[in-house]
Amino acid sequence: MVENRPLLSILAHIVLLLGVAIVALPVWITFVGSSHEAERMLQTPIPMLPGDQFFVNLRQTLWGSGLEGSQTAPVWMMLMNSMIMALMIAIGKIAISLLSAFAIVYFKFPFRMGFFWMIFITLMLPVEVRILPTFEVIADLGMLNSYWGLTVPLIASATATFMFRQVFLTIPDEMLESARIDGAGPMRFFWDIVIPLSRTNIAALFVILFIYGWNQYLWPLLITTETDMMTIVVSIKQMLEAAEQTPQWNIIMMTSLLAMVPPIFVVIAMQKLFVQGLTETDK
Amino acid sequence: MAGITLDSLTKSYGPTQVLHHVSAEIEDGEFVVIVGPSGCGKSTLLRMIAGLETITSGDVSIGEKVVNTLEPADRDIAMVFQNYALYPHMTVRQNMAYGLKIRKMPKPEIDQKVQEAAEILEIAQYLDRKPRQLSGGQRQRVAMGRAIVRDPQVFLFDEPLSNLDAKLRVQMRLEIRKLQKRLGVTSIFVTHDQVEAMTLGDRLMVLNGGYVEQFGTPIELYERPASVFVAGFIGSPAMNFFPAEAGGQSVTLANGAILPTNQTARGAVTCGFRPEHLVVDPEGPIAMEVEMLEHLGGVTLLHGPLQGTDQQMVVSLDGISDVQMGDKLHFSLPANLVHLFDAQSDKRIG
Numbered sequence: 001m002v003e004n005r006p007l008l009s010i011l012a013h014i015v016l017l018l019g020v021a022i023v024a025l026p027v028w029i030t031f032v033g034s035s036h037e038a039e040r041m042l043q044t045p046i047p048m049l050p051g052d053q054f055f056v057n058l059r060q061t062l063w064g065s066g067l068e069g070s071q072t073a074p075v076w077m078m079l080m081n082s083m084i085m086a087l088m089i090a091i092g093k094i095a096i097s098l099l100s101a102f103a104i105v106y107f108k109f110p111f112r113m114g115f116f117w118m119i120f121i122t123l124m125l126p127v128e129v130r131i132l133p134t135f136e137v138i139a140d141l142g143m144l145n146s147y148w149g150l151t152v153p154l155i156a157s158a159t160a161t162f163m164f165r166q167v168f169l170t171i172p173d174e175m176l177e178s179a180r181i182d183g184a185g186p187m188r189f190f191w192d193i194v195i196p197l198s199r200t201n202i203a204a205l206f207v208i209l210f211i212y213g214w215n216q217y218l219w220p221l222l223i224t225t226e227t228d229m230m231t232i233v234v235s236i237k238q239m240l241e242a243a244e245q246t247p248q249w250n251i252i253m254m255t256s257l258l259a260m261v262p263p264i265f266v267v268i269a270m271q272k273l274f275v276q277g278l279t280e281t282d283k
Numbered sequence: 284m285a286g287i288t289l290d291s292l293t294k295s296y297g298p299t300q301v302l303h304h305v306s307a308e309i310e311d312g313e314f315v316v317i318v319g320p321s322g323c324g325k326s327t328l329l330r331m332i333a334g335l336e337t338i339t340s341g342d343v344s345i346g347e348k349v350v351n352t353l354e355p356a357d358r359d360i361a362m363v364f365q366n367y368a369l370y371p372h373m374t375v376r377q378n379m380a381y382g383l384k385i386r387k388m389p390k391p392e393i394d395q396k397v398q399e400a401a402e403i404l405e406i407a408q409y410l411d412r413k414p415r416q417l418s419g420g421q422r423q424r425v426a427m428g429r430a431i432v433r434d435p436q437v438f439l440f441d442e443p444l445s446n447l448d449a450k451l452r453v454q455m456r457l458e459i460r461k462l463q464k465r466l467g468v469t470s471i472f473v474t475h476d477q478v479e480a481m482t483l484g485d486r487l488m489v490l491n492g493g494y495v496e497q498f499g500t501p502i503e504l505y506e507r508p509a510s511v512f513v514a515g516f517i518g519s520p521a522m523n524f525f526p527a528e529a530g531g532q533s534v535t536l537a538n539g540a541i542l543p544t545n546q547t548a549r550g551a552v553t554c555g556f557r558p559e560h561l562v563v564d565p566e567g568p569i570a571m572e573v574e575m576l577e578h579l580g581g582v583t584l585l586h587g588p589l590q591g592t593d594q595q596m597v598v599s600l601d602g603i604s605d606v607q608m609g610d611k612l613h614f615s616l617p618a619n620l621v622h623l624f625d626a627q628s629d630k631r632i633g
Contacts, residue, residue, distance in 0.1 A: 174368035177335050182382035183356030192381070196372040 027260075033253030034058075041249035053250065061254040075255055078232040082214055083262060085150045085231055089213030090206050092155035098202075101164035102190055106176065116165070123158040127219055135222055145229045150220055154213065160205055167201045168194065204277030207270045211263050232259045285346030285359075285436045286311045287332065287469060292341035294327055294493075301327055302493045304341070309486075312467045314460070316484030318474055318516075323490040325473045326441055332471065333362050333439050345436060356385075361430035362439040366446060367422045369414040369429075375401075376410040379429045393432075400431040403462070420451045427459070431466070438463070438470040444479065456482060477517055481505075489513050511553055511629040514622060520558050520584060522622070523596040527554035529623060529632075538591030540568040543618035546633040551626040558584070558599040560620040567615030571596060573608055585612070 029048075033041055036051035062076045103109075104116050127134065134153045143149030171194065179189045195202075220231045230238070236259065239252050267274070287309040294302040301324045309315050317325045330336040332343055334355035342349050350358045369378050376397055383393045401407040404424040414422055423443060430438055440459070444452045460483055463470050474480055480487050481501045489496040489504065489512070497509040501517075508514035514522045528535045529548035535541050536554065544554075559582070561569065570590035577584035583604040589596050590611070598614060606612065623632045 172366065172368065174364045174366055175370065177333075177355075178362070178364065178368040178370075179381075180335070181333065181355045181360065181362050183354075183385040184381075188385065193370060199372075 030253045030256050033249050034257050036250055038248045038250050042246060057250050057254045061251050075258060077228060078230055078235050079258060081229060082231040084147055086210050086213035088147060088151040089154050090209035092151060093157040093160050093209050094202055094205060096155060097157055097160035097164050100161045101168055102194060105165055105168040119158050119161050127154060138223060145224055145226050149223045163205065167198045171197055200273050200277035203270050203273035207266055207274050210266050214263050285469060287437060288344040290342040292331060293339045294331060295339045300493060305495055307488060307498055309469060312469055314463050314470045314483060314485045315488060316472045316474060316480040317488045317490060318477060318480035319490035321475055324493045325490050329439055329441055329471060329473045333360055334358050359435050360437045360439055361433045361435040363426045363430050363443045365442040367426040369422060369425055371414055374411050374413055375425050378425060379432050382433050396432045400428045404428050419447050423447060423455060438468050440472040442474055489516060509631050511624045514555050518557055520597045520599060522555045522557050524553050524555045525594055527552055534623060538589060542568055542621050544621045544623060545618045546623040548623050548632045552632065553624040553626055555622040556616055556620060558597040560616050561598045561614040563612055564615040565613050567613040569614045571612055573606055573610045573612065576608060578603060
């Protein structure tokens, strides 16, 4: 729109700046909080400018015992746990969904649509709904306090299967026929044609699923009782209630800051593919 | 190299039969065009030969071997699709080499074959581009290149020219024809365009509603169409048809005009003659009032009703005619260019 109404554009900018402030302010406060001494954070007014303790706090949080007086594992270990969990969930979901969508779209077998709807209906059963029976199964399998226990129940995914089904349906039939004439078997077709053609969608889904895995709270809280299996998102909450003492905001803020870094890194690294994957329709 | 034999092929989808006992002998090195209106089953027939559709009954043989149950890859065929079906994420070179790579051909040999095919088709400078960086005509060539490198016994073309613009289509048509003659590979080409069919094919198979109406050379189809359908489908503008009464060596139209004929018949018939065979003759039996004129440069088309009836007819005169709208003209034509068809079965008489 080409309009010259200064008042309107000033108003628009104010609204936009307000929006940015609302999103950015908590992040800024987290950063400021992580750069002061513990005592400073308990005085009013809370500081709005960064202090000089950032690297001290960083070292203590990452490599030290974290919170003083508690038995939590060092934060680097929790970061690693979270990272392994998020990666296993994202990669596992993508691998299983690709294969199941491939089977549903390209093979004719009895009850094919039946299976599709069975998978589809599980969309209505997120982890929270089936949490008790799932816990029972995982406990019986002896997978408590293990990476498998953390990830396996979250891997089976109707959303991703459904999405890949839609992606595969947009690949023209001639592509399959052409590959058949070229002599490619089903798995060859899968690797050489289907996977490269859904590359951008895989990337987009990876970003979404990585963040989904990273942000898991309820399930890891249930399944992990040992501190060295704890994930970072769970631990931030635990730190607030630790040992009946006043919260050590500098350490908690630093942990929060560290918890934000990997998802940001994944989003930035995958941004181009992510946008392509969500917008590209041309095959 | 090998011929193809179709033996009483049928295809049904549930209760709907789309092909009815199609039989044909296609000779080694022959270029056969399957032509018909959309929905006549021509693509289905081609895909059955390719192995992409199952065969309900009957046999397809390539060479001496019945291939009904063989996978497409094992039939030693290559196919060019309407939308080219190039793999978008591979370069032109990879696209052409893919089938050979799967066959585990040694790399130097693949490179050599791709290079040769690329030179034949004049796409050597595009080998490292992706399909989306090419124009429609270039993609078409790549699709052909992919077929050529395989050295197949049979080429199958599924309307490969219909996505190109008119000028390019004419050019590619000639190139396909030349290429096929040069390589001498048995080819089957599906199209709905009768001009394409006439120029490309050694022989044409005209399909209508799943039945073979006629299978013959373009000249046979033009000179001795086996049915009203073929007569109307081949040739442009289409043949004029009138209900008529045959009486031995002549035929009488509804308005009483009497035409000579070489076909001996009696009773109700359908009489047909081509617009381009009519010649202006003041003494001629066929009279028409010109209602509309089309000047195409090379020919002039006259439209109007046959005198005394409301049945429309078309006349095609050579060059730019000075006929005016509203003129009444008389035409005649020789006996051998009058076609008679049975009024019930629509089949040619005699």
